Amino acid sequence: MALLEIQNVTRRFGDFTAVDNVSIGIEAGEFFTLLGPSGCGKTTLLRMIAGFDLPDGGRILLKGEDLVDRPPERRPMRMVFQSYALFPHMTVEGNVAFPLQMAKTPASEISAKVEAALEDVRLTGFDKRYPHELSGGQRQRVAIGRALVTHPSVLLLDEPLAALDAKLREEMQIELINLQKEVGITFVYVTHDQTEALALSHRIAVMNKGRIEQLDVPSKIYGFPKTRFVADFIGHINLLSGSVSERQGGVITLAVEGLGPVRVTSASPISVGGAGTIALRPEKIRIQSSAPTDSPDNHYRGTVGDLLYMGDVTVYKVSIPGGTRIEALLANSQSGRAKFFEIGDAVEVSWPVDAGHLIEE
Amino acid sequence: MIVVAVHTPSRLGRWLVSGPPLAYLIVFFALPSLIMVLASFRTPGEFGGLAPLIEEGKLDLNLESYARFFSESVYAQIFLKSFGYALLTTLFCITLAYPLASLIARSSRRYRDLLLLLVILPFWSNFLIRIYAWMILLGPNAALARTVNRVLAWFGHDPVPLLFSAFAVLVCLVYVHLPFMVLPLYANLEKHDQALLDAAQDLGANAWQRFWRITFPLSLPGVYAGAALVFIPAFGIFAIPDILGGPEDSLIGNVIKQQFLETRDWPFGSVLSIVLTVVALAFAGLAAWVARGNLRTPSSARGSRA
Amino acid sequence: MRRRRRVVLWAAALAGYAFLYVPLIIVVAYSFNNSRLNAEWVGFTLEWYDKLFHDQDMLIAAGNSLAIALVASIVSTLLGTAAGVAMYRYPSRLLSVLVLAPIAIPEILMGVSLLIFFVLLNLTLGLVSVALAHIAFCIGFVAIVVRARLAGMDETLTEAARDCGASPWNTFRYITLPLIMPGVIAGALMAFTLSIDDFVITFFTAGAGTVTLPLQIYSMIKIAVTPEVNAVSTLLMLLTLALIIIASKLSPTLLRSE
Numbered sequence: 001m002a003l004l005e006i007q008n009v010t011r012r013f014g015d016f017t018a019v020d021n022v023s024i025g026i027e028a029g030e031f032f033t034l035l036g037p038s039g040c041g042k043t044t045l046l047r048m049i050a051g052f053d054l055p056d057g058g059r060i061l062l063k064g065e066d067l068v069d070r071p072p073e074r075r076p077m078r079m080v081f082q083s084y085a086l087f088p089h090m091t092v093e094g095n096v097a098f099p100l101q102m103a104k105t106p107a108s109e110i111s112a113k114v115e116a117a118l119e120d121v122r123l124t125g126f127d128k129r130y131p132h133e134l135s136g137g138q139r140q141r142v143a144i145g146r147a148l149v150t151h152p153s154v155l156l157l158d159e160p161l162a163a164l165d166a167k168l169r170e171e172m173q174i175e176l177i178n179l180q181k182e183v184g185i186t187f188v189y190v191t192h193d194q195t196e197a198l199a200l201s202h203r204i205a206v207m208n209k210g211r212i213e214q215l216d217v218p219s220k221i222y223g224f225p226k227t228r229f230v231a232d233f234i235g236h237i238n239l240l241s242g243s244v245s246e247r248q249g250g251v252i253t254l255a256v257e258g259l260g261p262v263r264v265t266s267a268s269p270i271s272v273g274g275a276g277t278i279a280l281r282p283e284k285i286r287i288q289s290s291a292p293t294d295s296p297d298n299h300y301r302g303t304v305g306d307l308l309y310m311g312d313v314t315v316y317k318v319s320i321p322g323g324t325r326i327e328a329l330l331a332n333s334q335s336g337r338a339k340f341f342e343i344g345d346a347v348e349v350s351w352p353v354d355a356g357h358l359i360e361e
Numbered sequence: 362m363i364v365v366a367v368h369t370p371s372r373l374g375r376w377l378v379s380g381p382p383l384a385y386l387i388v389f390f391a392l393p394s395l396i397m398v399l400a401s402f403r404t405p406g407e408f409g410g411l412a413p414l415i416e417e418g419k420l421d422l423n424l425e426s427y428a429r430f431f432s433e434s435v436y437a438q439i440f441l442k443s444f445g446y447a448l449l450t451t452l453f454c455i456t457l458a459y460p461l462a463s464l465i466a467r468s469s470r471r472y473r474d475l476l477l478l479l480v481i482l483p484f485w486s487n488f489l490i491r492i493y494a495w496m497i498l499l500g501p502n503a504a505l506a507r508t509v510n511r512v513l514a515w516f517g518h519d520p521v522p523l524l525f526s527a528f529a530v531l532v533c534l535v536y537v538h539l540p541f542m543v544l545p546l547y548a549n550l551e552k553h554d555q556a557l558l559d560a561a562q563d564l565g566a567n568a569w570q571r572f573w574r575i576t577f578p579l580s581l582p583g584v585y586a587g588a589a590l591v592f593i594p595a596f597g598i599f600a601i602p603d604i605l606g607g608p609e610d611s612l613i614g615n616v617i618k619q620q621f622l623e624t625r626d627w628p629f630g631s632v633l634s635i636v637l638t639v640v641a642l643a644f645a646g647l648a649a650w651v652a653r654g655n656l657r658t659p660s661s662a663r664g665s666r667a
Numbered sequence: 668m669r670r671r672r673r674v675v676l677w678a679a680a681l682a683g684y685a686f687l688y689v690p691l692i693i694v695v696a697y698s699f700n701n702s703r704l705n706a707e708w709v710g711f712t713l714e715w716y717d718k719l720f721h722d723q724d725m726l727i728a729a730g731n732s733l734a735i736a737l738v739a740s741i742v743s744t745l746l747g748t749a750a751g752v753a754m755y756r757y758p759s760r761l762l763s764v765l766v767l768a769p770i771a772i773p774e775i776l777m778g779v780s781l782l783i784f785f786v787l788l789n790l791t792l793g794l795v796s797v798a799l800a801h802i803a804f805c806i807g808f809v810a811i812v813v814r815a816r817l818a819g820m821d822e823t824l825t826e827a828a829r830d831c832g833a834s835p836w837n838t839f840r841y842i843t844l845p846l847i848m849p850g851v852i853a854g855a856l857m858a859f860t861l862s863i864d865d866f867v868i869t870f871f872t873a874g875a876g877t878v879t880l881p882l883q884i885y886s887m888i889k890i891a892v893t894p895e896v897n898a899v900s901t902l903l904m905l906l907t908l909a910l911i912i913i914a915s916k917l918s919p920t921l922l923r924s925e
Contacts, residue, residue, distance in 0.1 A: 050830060051829075073831075074832075078830060078831070079830045081826070083821060085821065085827035087824060099831035099832050102832035102834075146831065378753045378757070382746040382747065382749050382750035382810070383753075385746055385806065386766065389802070389803040390768065390803050394780050396784055397776075397780040464676050464679075465680075467676075478915065479688075480684075482908065485908070486691060487866075487881060487903050488864060488881070489866050489884050490691070490884070490900040490904060493694065493900065494693060496892055497693055497694065502704055504707070536686065594773055594774070597772075599867070600870075604888060618871075634776050634779055638772060638776055
């Protein structure tokens, strides 16, 4: 049995079902992420785990024990709030010592434990400061230190990096990974930021409208999205819909309107005539000025409709005569070179049969 | 985000917290008010107060005091007079409060709190002292009365006393209630977006048009709130006419005081108090209702057809 | 153009401030005036203050006022804080109406209804009845300040405290109460000021034998305008001013939540 078991949990607010029959098992020592757009139910689920809200149906078990009768203060889990929720009238030391005091830790042990926690979050020497004297990143560390000081079995993090600027966020991501490895505590992390989820997590549950769309390791979530929603939510993607016109060995041919037949390798048992969508990442598409000589790849002629220079890469939106637009990405690895093509250039886009991923509908 | 109460056995906590103040206010506010309503249906006692509730096996409940109120037109007249004073007070307060509130709302952040504090401070000084101050200012030997009467003498007019007059009552009513109008008006004006006025100017509106068609309609919710805050206490006032008014300046508050402390006719005093409450609450309700209606469509409020 | 309008606005506002302050300044100035008539400046004297401090009736009235204000502010702060917390945490129409109505209705109504109530209860009118009445109307003012303070507080702080293992009571004691304390103290100072200044409700509930400062001032000005009233007014204004300034420093929104 997993450390934290969420079994068929449902939560309704009036007519609105915020969390709809969700079941997850989170293992000890795991970095687990709940990912989804705002309103998908991820925060509601986290608050139910923490005890700030109760499920209307289903159970939440920790080490096999049902938590329903335990108010938040009696659950061996700690939350890191998006706003950090540091007590403004207490110093850093006071904040970190607070859970120890509440747990009636002998006063003689408190200062050593506080110091150890501050060392874990690299804030030694800041103990006499007040929260308003700290930077955003430092406050974040205090919040984490306060949550870790009593060595909870699970740490719940509610978009903890959302308030930081991009550069600091990346730094904190690396620190969070290292910290989690170091302390070995299970992290349950809530975010709407897919790159953050991919970077941090052992496993990700992608949520939408209160349900789990896909629960898997990051590379599978990115490379093999199970549903259109997951494919669309995680990163940029081309979605080509049509019906299966041919099955031959492991290769399926999909008749895509406005483009033509597209071939893709798939183990899917989909039969001829079934509807499906091919999810295709822009970085897997080749874009060239002339047709490649006789290859097994999918290839189509089109013209560059728009382009977006992003610095490290350039995104090309290629219009295919049938009306489809294909997004392709080229790395600007050569310095000084901003783009290979101009708007209006005739180009050839192509991708191998194993570049796409078929989603059944 | 949806705020959900932390789950605890909260019923106990709820009663522990709200129980004591609730109990106190029920005993010392709701209950006395209820008793006053009941008293209005009783007969006055022989030596003041109330006649025994049950006498010779008969329950003492009747409508005599209400009948008296509606049959003697003098009381309706006094109500009307009090209503007039309160309404005039409200109008003068709006006129005086508008420049003050807009100045404060437009001043820089640094001075704003100070300017606001200066408006509120007199409100916190003793009510009687503020009335007394006007006794001095309007007194027969004070500079103001002497100047006024000298001017009147030029026109061949007999000297008029400023003190103990309707004028004194009205001036002091405005003086005492002005802060109640400035505060909500300021709170409203402070939120106005300067860009609206810039846009109006850009579209060709002159200063007067900008005020009358943009600022004023948008400030109406503040005006209504202030009107309720001024009107209600002004309507029930008794100390100001008592101290600054002449014999014919008695308002409803004075009559109520007289019924309770001099005539000791509690039932009739209660009837007057209840009518006062009903009129005051009706006015407050009206102000709130009009303000809500205007809040819903702030841009179409009046200004569009002015 | 813009400048001229600004001048007009300033002039109007200045007139407004003058209207508010000239009467009070004259009261203070004449308290130092060496003349029985409050009509024109004759010369400086402290005679009226001296007289004030030897006026036995005035001293008794001041003593009564202070005692009532002390009791009323302490009790109403306890009850008002509870009411403010309850209004924020467990919103209920009944409590809101009961807390706010005494502030909203004309004072005279509360005065006369409490008069009937106390007389029917056979409670001798005096210090006790006045204090009970003052508590009833001060609760609302304290509750408003405390609720405003709570509304300005980050709700996740109480959640964080619970999450850190604090029981609801410990959360209140270590987190909520320290954070709303400035509001509570401001409310207490406000209640003290309201009580010591109250005239109307005291007038009806004090009975014949008990005199407070406002009642004493009332009976004096009903007889004659004397500079001794100016002196006591000045002192009372100073006290109120000090209390309100301290309160507004503690709770900056205090003066706006009216």
